[in-house]
Amino acid sequence: MGVVPHQRSTVRDLRRGNSAVVLWQLYFDGPASRQELSRLTGLSAGTVGNVVSDLIASGVVITAGSMDSDGGRPHVLLRVNPGYRSVIGVDVGETCVRVELFDLAMTLRAKVSYELAGGHDVEFVVDRVLAGIKAVCAEAGVSEGDVLGVGIGVSGVVEHGAEVLVHGQTFGWDAVPLERLLRAGTDLPLHIDNGAKNMGQAEMWFGAGRGCRHAVVVLIGSGVGASIITHGSTYRGVTSSAGEWGHTTVHVGGRRCRCGARGCLEAYVGAEAVLERYQEARRGRRRRGASEEAALAELLDAAERGGVAAEVLDETATYLGAGIANLINLFNPERIIVGGWAGLLLGSRLLAKITAAAAEHALDHPFAQTSIELGRLGPDAVAMGAATLPVEHFLATGGASAPSDRDRIAHRAGKRHDSA
Amino acid sequence: MGVVPHQRSTVRDLRRGNSAVVLWQLYFDGPASRQELSRLTGLSAGTVGNVVSDLIASGVVITAGSMDSDGGRPHVLLRVNPGYRSVIGVDVGETCVRVELFDLAMTLRAKVSYELAGGHDVEFVVDRVLAGIKAVCAEAGVSEGDVLGVGIGVSGVVEHGAEVLVHGQTFGWDAVPLERLLRAGTDLPLHIDNGAKNMGQAEMWFGAGRGCRHAVVVLIGSGVGASIITHGSTYRGVTSSAGEWGHTTVHVGGRRCRCGARGCLEAYVGAEAVLERYQEARRGRRRRGASEEAALAELLDAAERGGVAAEVLDETATYLGAGIANLINLFNPERIIVGGWAGLLLGSRLLAKITAAAAEHALDHPFAQTSIELGRLGPDAVAMGAATLPVEHFLATGGASAPSDRDRIAHRAGKRHDSA
DNA sequence: GCACTTATTTCAAGCGTTAATTTAACGTGC
DNA sequence: GCACGTTAAATTAACGCTTGAAATAAGTGC
Numbered sequence: 036m037g038v039v040p041h042q043r044s045t046v047r048d049l050r051r052g053n054s055a056v057v058l059w060q061l062y063f064d065g066p067a068s069r070q071e072l073s074r075l076t077g078l079s080a081g082t083v084g085n086v087v088s089d090l091i092a093s094g095v096v097i098t099a100g101s102m103d104s105d106g107g108r109p110h111v112l113l114r115v116n117p118g119y120r121s122v123i124g125v126d127v128g129e130t131c132v133r134v135e136l137f138d139l140a141m142t143l144r145a146k147v148s149y150e151l152a153g154g155h156d157v158e159f160v161v162d163r164v165l166a167g168i169k170a171v172c173a174e175a176g177v178s179e180g181d182v183l184g185v186g187i188g189v190s191g192v193v194e195h196g197a198e199v200l201v202h203g204q205t206f207g208w209d210a211v212p213l214e215r216l217l218r219a220g221t222d223l224p225l226h227i228d229n230g231a232k233n234m235g236q237a238e239m240w241f242g243a244g245r246g247c248r249h250a251v252v253v254l255i256g257s258g259v260g261a262s263i264i265t266h267g268s269t270y271r272g273v274t275s276s277a278g279e280w281g282h283t284t285v286h287v288g289g290r291r292c293r294c295g296a297r298g299c300l301e302a303y304v305g306a307e308a309v310l311e312r313y314q315e316a317r318r319g320r321r322r323r324g325a326s327e328e329a330a331l332a333e334l335l336d337a338a339e340r341g342g343v344a345a346e347v348l349d350e351t352a353t354y355l356g357a358g359i360a361n362l363i364n365l366f367n368p369e370r371i372i373v374g375g376w377a378g379l380l381l382g383s384r385l386l387a388k389i390t391a392a393a394a395e396h397a398l399d400h401p402f403a404q405t406s407i408e409l410g411r412l413g414p415d416a417v418a419m420g421a422a423t424l425p426v427e428h429f430l431a432t433g434g435a436s437a438p439s440d441r442d443r444i445a446h447r448a449g450k451r452h453d454s455a
Numbered sequence: 456m457g458v459v460p461h462q463r464s465t466v467r468d469l470r471r472g473n474s475a476v477v478l479w480q481l482y483f484d485g486p487a488s489r490q491e492l493s494r495l496t497g498l499s500a501g502t503v504g505n506v507v508s509d510l511i512a513s514g515v516v517i518t519a520g521s522m523d524s525d526g527g528r529p530h531v532l533l534r535v536n537p538g539y540r541s542v543i544g545v546d547v548g549e550t551c552v553r554v555e556l557f558d559l560a561m562t563l564r565a566k567v568s569y570e571l572a573g574g575h576d577v578e579f580v581v582d583r584v585l586a587g588i589k590a591v592c593a594e595a596g597v598s599e600g601d602v603l604g605v606g607i608g609v610s611g612v613v614e615h616g617a618e619v620l621v622h623g624q625t626f627g628w629d630a631v632p633l634e635r636l637l638r639a640g641t642d643l644p645l646h647i648d649n650g651a652k653n654m655g656q657a658e659m660w661f662g663a664g665r666g667c668r669h670a671v672v673v674l675i676g677s678g679v680g681a682s683i684i685t686h687g688s689t690y691r692g693v694t695s696s697a698g699e700w701g702h703t704t705v706h707v708g709g710r711r712c713r714c715g716a717r718g719c720l721e722a723y724v725g726a727e728a729v730l731e732r733y734q735e736a737r738r739g740r741r742r743r744g745a746s747e748e749a750a751l752a753e754l755l756d757a758a759e760r761g762g763v764a765a766e767v768l769d770e771t772a773t774y775l776g777a778g779i780a781n782l783i784n785l786f787n788p789e790r791i792i793v794g795g796w797a798g799l800l801l802g803s804r805l806l807a808k809i810t811a812a813a814a815e816h817a818l819d820h821p822f823a824q825t826s827i828e829l830g831r832l833g834p835d836a837v838a839m840g841a842a843t844l845p846v847e848h849f850l851a852t853g854g855a856s857a858p859s860d861r862d863r864i865a866h867r868a869g870k871r872h873d874s875a
Numbered sequence: 876g877c878a879c880t881t882a883t884t885t886c887a888a889g890c891g892t893t894a895a896t897t898t899a900a901c902g903t904g905c
Numbered sequence: 906g907c908a909c910g911t912t913a914a915a916t917t918a919a920c921g922c923t924t925g926a927a928a929t930a931a932g933t934g935c
Contacts, residue, residue: 104881274821368692400622501914900912
């Protein structure tokens with residue numbers, strides 16, 4: 036098969052596409068007047084007027100006051116109607132299932148969370164997710180028909196084939212057909228993806244990645260992951276497992292990683308690995324009971340006084356810098372964003388050292404094009420990131436949603452009747 | 456600025472796009488009948504007919520016999536006319552400038568090459584390139600007006616900004632405005648890119664990458680590079696320097712690389728580095744005079760008898776496997792293609808070991824999705840790869856070329872005159 | 876109230892796609 | 906040898922979209 040560049044398109048795709056361009060502009064840089072939209076999108080004033088009038092008629096866009104012009108008729112400002120529909124984001128985490136409902140502007144409207152003390156039995160998780168969807172709808176007072184879709188972030192590889200399959204070694208999930216299982220309990224559109232990719236998208240839309248087209252969001256928690264954004268959207272590769280940065284080799288023949296290989300980045304910079312290295316350096320004194328978060332914070336404090344702790348952190352910064360340099364050399368991004376709870380913790384103290392180490396290991400030219408920054412959304416943005424998936428779909432289709440499709444069919448049926 | 460997904464488009468872009476879809480299909484999987492095109496592209500029979508009749512009228516597409524149908528009117532087979540226009544590819548290499556002229560089917564029609572004994576003085580190189588263009592046109596008997604464009608592959612980073620700038624440390628070039636300099640001597644459309652990326656594209660179009668949408672072409676010569684293909688096209692990053700795989704760190708604190716950093720992949724698997732490691736292992740006996748090619752071939756032969764040579768190669772395979780595993784983990788490609796003169800030499804003997812090392816260092820899931828293969832085009836495909844750039848542009852614009860643009864303008868001017 | 880400025884809407888013209896219809900080209904069977 | 910059925914390609918009518926120009930709306934300043 037050859038490399039076909041675009042899909043074929045019809046005259047209706049054209050409108051959908053232009054509607055998407057307008058809506059996207061309005062969503063990320065709104066409010067704006069029709070005239071401004073015309074200037075920003077390159078569309079003629081007439082087309083913008085048409086598209087906008089459709090969007091207003093369907094309730095997607097509303098007016099938002101007006102703004103004086105230089106003496107003439109004032110601009111009518113337009114913006115996406117946050118209350119048009121809702122979206123739901125789900126974070127299937129290590130310890131709990133979090134379900135959150137947002138309006139289109141990503142304002143949190145309702146949330147519930149369920150503990151997962153009893154492990155990650157698939158049926159139980161599915162049940163909690165479905166219960167959560169009903170619960171947040173009830174709490175926020177919206178009917179399921181007003182929900183654009185549900186985004187679900189899980190840990191592990193999410194394969195988007197004929198059927199969505201989740202491979203989550205952490206949960207002991209092997210090729211779980213999560214979408215099919217959920218489908219039995221709800222009719223809402225489902226968007227299942229890796230949680231790290233979701234958080235990366237949240238950071239790109241609303242955090243440190245705003246305005247970037249090429250970036251990598253690095254996520255350091257107990258383990259290490261990354262979300263790669265190329266041309267403004269998350270890169271997934273051929274089976275959606277792209278971005279496994281944590282298991283790239285940075286030291287051939289080095290430390291054993293929990294994945295079985297040697298010298299993985301995760302074996303040096305993940306919270307678990309950092310603490311382990313610290314314990315080894317202190318000759319095996321092990322502190323059980325304290326959470327990883329607390330232990331890492333303690334290590335950071337200890338490092339203020341120099342000594343072994345400082346050495347471990349320096350080495351961590353070196354490895355992290357080298358890993359980031361690899362991303363810079365391979366992807367030539369505009370920005371590297373360091374996130375995840377451990378990433379934020381480490382980054383807040385070590386960013387300068389990490390950046391210096393990256394400079395040492397990266398080529399000058401791409402390094403000079405890249406800024407290395409801390410994430411802005413905190414470590415709990417998975418559900419929100421997941422909720423961006425239905426919004427993304429909504430924007431990309433130019434604001435079409437199930438109800439308006441029904442309208443169209445009804446309309447056509449009516450017409451046919453007229454002509455008969 | 457927000458993340459705008461597509462460009463705005465007009466009804467004419469629509470035709471251009473569909474024309475491109477048809478042409479692309481015909482170029483890579485032709486010949487085909489109109490009906491088959493309709494089935495393959497999803498376009499209606501009418502549209503295919505319209506598009507094809509335009510393409511035939513402009514000479515881009517020609518009929519190629521017919522094929523019986525099941526009893527009815529036979530299929531008329533269509534194909535891209537190889538002789539419609541020509542393209543030129545230029546390889547500005549370490550030792551010489553190669554200029555080659557191809558027809559649209561990438562059949563070589565003429566070639567010249569100039570030695571670069573006197574170094575890489577910019578003016579001299581520019582002069583040779585321009586002379587080469589004239590020479591191959593003369594040799595093939597085509598006028599410059601029949602050349603779609605010139606693709607030029609250079610070593611180093613090619614920055615596509617307001618002006619194309621070439622940063623080539625190997626040549627001592629720093630921000631050379633190559634396009635502007637060439638522009639003084641020719642009016643042909645110029646497409647300047649990194650030679651490794653060009654070779655990668657050649658391998659994708661006509662070599663081991665055919666039919667792949669996500670792949671990485673790894674190029675090992677004296678140094679090490681890579682060309683990353685995502686969604687069927689070369690990934691460049693924000694300033695076109697993506698793919699610097701050779702300088703990713705695989706051994707923090709390891710061998711010193713010629714780039715100044717420590718532990719780069721290139722310091723282990725580039726031909727220069729492999730030979731250097733071999734010399735070190737043999738305690739400094741150095742053989743001057745022999746070319747790198749000959750020396751590496753000799754090393755491979757020596758390794759058949761085991762001993763130090765075999766050890767060096769084993770280590771090389773391990774490092775190369777780890778480097779490839781990193782690509783697999785980060786990009787989740789369908790295929791990794793090993794090319795470059797040293798890559799082909801090493802790969803022909805070590806592919807099994809390299810693959811085994813990659814399996815050890817990569818995660819199981821993405822590794823299982825990836826095949827690791829040798830390149831098929833040999834090490835001298837840079838000029839051919841460069842020549843694919845104007846062809847790519849031609850296909851992507853649906854077969855529009857300078858002359859037909861002139862026609863269109865004339866046509867429009869005529870119309871305006873009529874109506875006035 | 877009037878001139879002026881600027882934003883938005885309206886409308887004809889030009890194109891492009893689709894789906895249905897017509898025409899063309901071929902094999903088969905009488 | 907000729908009508909018939911089958912399949913491919915060309916033609917045509919209907920409809921939708923964008924554009925650019927002209928008209929209209931909505932303000933300001935005098």
